[in-house]
Amino acid sequence: MLEIILFACFALAAIAGAIWVILGKNATWSALGLLINFCSLGALYIMLNAPFVALIQFIVYAGAIVVMFLFVIMLLMVARGEGQDKKPVQRYAGIALAVLLTAGLVYVAVGATMPHGALPATPQDNVRILGLALFSEYLLPLWMAGVLFLIGMIAVVMLAKRKREA
Amino acid sequence: MSLSSLHYFILSAILFTIGGIGVLVRRNVFVIFMCVEMMLNAVNLSLIAFARYLNKADGQLLVLFVMAIAAAEVVVGLAILVALHRKRPTTDADEMNVLRG
Numbered sequence: 001m002l003e004i005i006l007f008a009c010f011a012l013a014a015i016a017g018a019i020w021v022i023l024g025k026n027a028t029w030s031a032l033g034l035l036i037n038f039c040s041l042g043a044l045y046i047m048l049n050a051p052f053v054a055l056i057q058f059i060v061y062a063g064a065i066v067v068m069f070l071f072v073i074m075l076l077m078v079a080r081g082e083g084q085d086k087k088p089v090q091r092y093a094g095i096a097l098a099v100l101l102t103a104g105l106v107y108v109a110v111g112a113t114m115p116h117g118a119l120p121a122t123p124q125d126n127v128r129i130l131g132l133a134l135f136s137e138y139l140l141p142l143w144m145a146g147v148l149f150l151i152g153m154i155a156v157v158m159l160a161k162r163k164r165e166a
Numbered sequence: 167m168s169l170s171s172l173h174y175f176i177l178s179a180i181l182f183t184i185g186g187i188g189v190l191v192r193r194n195v196f197v198i199f200m201c202v203e204m205m206l207n208a209v210n211l212s213l214i215a216f217a218r219y220l221n222k223a224d225g226q227l228l229v230l231f232v233m234a235i236a237a238a239e240v241v242v243g244l245a246i247l248v249a250l251h252r253k254r255p256t257t258d259a260d261e262m263n264v265l266r267g
Binding site for chain 1: 174194201214215229245247255
């Protein structure tokens with residue numbers, strides 16, 4: 001019972017944060033809604049017996065990514081920059097398509113045979129299991145992620161560099 | 167009634183849809199970018215739920231890789247927005263309609 005109450009609280013917080021993001025007139029407020037969304041998802045990860053992923057969620061998403069968004073928004077001073085919509089029909093068509101998508105996703109999820117009640121690994125084993133898999137079975141993707149970060153760093157330096165005045 | 171994987175999948179679908187609505191409706195590039203991140207997070211939630219209810223760690227590992235790639239993506243995307251802002255000081259996605267630098 002407690003589990004259901006906690007799930008309801010965090011799910012509502014996540015949805016409220018998400019709606020806050022898309023309704024916010026000001027990009028800074030949207031970033032704060034994003035923070036609420038990420039934190040409640042992290043809490044749900046803890047409920048799903050994934051404490052390590054929850055920790056990474058708090059550090060990488062709620063910490064680094066939101067701060068980076070806020071940093072760039074404030075650096076460029078562009079909190080309010082959205083003109084009038086030229087074609088309002090796009091807005092209603094977009095919402096209608098998205099609602100259709102949810103209906104389809106929920107229909108598929110309800111119709112599928114889902115696994116129920118398998119006993120999860122105990123939380124204190126979580127990091128050990130993840131580490132063993134990461135450094136044996138998933139070693140190549142791990143290296144590729146490292147190479148990706150290197151390429152990303154070089155790309156950012158190249159993009160941010162001002163061209164020298166001729 | 168107890169909590170099952172279905173609840174998490176429905177929550178994930180709802181969050182994915184809200185992110186999709188944001189991408190389709192909003193025209194501020196920063197908000198569009200945030201909504202893309204929300205959609206990634208919605209999928210992460212369903213992956214974690216799969217990992218929990220199938221009792222395998224692979225879903226959690228996939229989420230870790232998604233997070234790594236999302237971090238790199240945000241860094242490069244924001245750098246592109248900063249570079250674009252120097253050329254053309256606007257945040258309206260509809261105003262950014264040339265490929266020429």
